[in-house]
Amino acid sequence: MHHSCAAVSLGRALDGATYHAKQDTSAGGVARNIAEGIYKIYGNVNLISAVGNDQNGTYIRKLLPEHCASSIITLGNCPTASFSVLLDRKGDCRLVVGDMEAHQAITTDWVSTFQGHPVMFFEPTDMRIAARPFAARNAKLAALAKRAVKFISPNIHELAEIAQALHYAGPVPRKLMDEYATLDELLTDVKPLGLFVNETIDHVLVTLGHHGVAVFRRTA
The missing domain is CATH 3.40.1190.30 (UDP-N-acetylmuramoyl-L-alanine:D-glutamate ligase)
Structure with a gap:
């Protein structure tokens, strides 16, 4: 990409004019x-x-x-x-x-040709497609993704989509990142999702903007 x-430097709403920029x-x-x-x-x-x-x-x-x-x-x-x-x-x-x-062009058929490789790091990129490997219509491909993907690095919204694809039964947060007043409030929403997804994926690294990251790991 x-x-x-x-x-x-914007002093007013975007209006089609030319502005100085770096x-x-x-x-x-x-x-x-x-x-x-x-x-x-x-x-x-x-x-x-x-x-x-x-x-x-x-x-x-x-x-x-x-x-x-x-x-x-x-x-x-x-x-x-x-x-x-x-x-x-x-x-x-x-x-x-x-x-x-x-x-x-990055289809499930294309990715499945690499199934002989032991470990995958999945970068979700966008909440609209974050759950795609785990919600494939082909049950065999979905099962393969759950076994092959060992590392993921979603944000909170992508994490929620992945959790739902894995049949998370709890409430799903809908707040935007800047709507959280404190880090503790943010972690209250992230922790149950991260722990749930971590039951399937060994290493879950959730990006939290300027707060850093939350890491969920399974070592055994």
Whole structure:
């Protein structure tokens, strides 16, 4: 995924005018960054992803060791996924625009071809698709995901979607991150979800924005 970030000084609502901004561009996304980090520590990792046959796709491939990129497919019918973020002068996100069509190529059939590999790190990316591996219509594929995925790094909303796919019976939080008054209040909602999902997935790392992360682990 290709990221573009612009910091803009906004004095009023967006109205189609041209504003002065400072722009930065980087390669992502989270899954790519995690794959690179794991490779640097352990050496043996495959990133299952898709890029377009374009400049951004070539750039992302070059940033990864050749072995890491061996499981990335190149598409001829759509561009590499891109993600543009507009921040205000305080650094708060005001607008996000993304073209994620390339991700549609990452199907359950494609992922299942790697079932011989022992461990998977699943980066949910979006709450709308976070539960997809565990709620597959094909019961065999859903069971395979539960066995193969050993690490996940969802935010609270993605965690809730995954918990529901695993048949969590408790209440599901609906608050946005900035609606929690304290860290304790946030953890009150995160903990039961994290413990439940951890019964299926060995390592659950929940991202909590500026509060850091909550880690749930099973060692036996």
